[in-house]
Amino acid sequence: MTGKAKPKKHTAKEIAMKVDAATTNRGGGKAGLADRTAVEKGGHAKFECPHCKTKAPDIKSMQIHHDSRHPKIPFEEEKLVNLHAASVPSTSKPKPGVRGSLKK
Numbered sequence: 001m002t003g004k005a006k007p008k009k010h011t012a013k014e015i016a017m018k019v020d021a022a023t024t025n026r027g028g029g030k031a032g033l034a035d036r037t038a039v040e041k042g043g044h045a046k047f048e049c050p051h052c053k054t055k056a057p058d059i060k061s062m063q064i065h066h067d068s069r070h071p072k073i074p075f076e077e078e079k080l081v082n083l084h085a086a087s088v089p090s091t092s093k094p095k096p097g098v099r100g101s102l103k104k
Helices: 012-023 029-037 059-069
Strands: none
Touching: none
């Protein structure tokens, strides 16, 4: 018995959510790992620490890293390595977080 005479079928919203979850790249797997660690320099990490080579997505995050990891060295924004300035992003590769499926 199902109770309260409610049909036990999938709703259109639930089906749409399942299709979205199946076809949207959420940044996991090998492509997401390469993007997060900036192996290919088009990823989330834009700046690299000149002292320990740690990568950060923006200046504020890099400043927080620098203050906690290198407190004796003064923070100099001009010494940061901008990883995005050196590379031209390729448009042929799918990027994590982009909606769409390769199955189409």
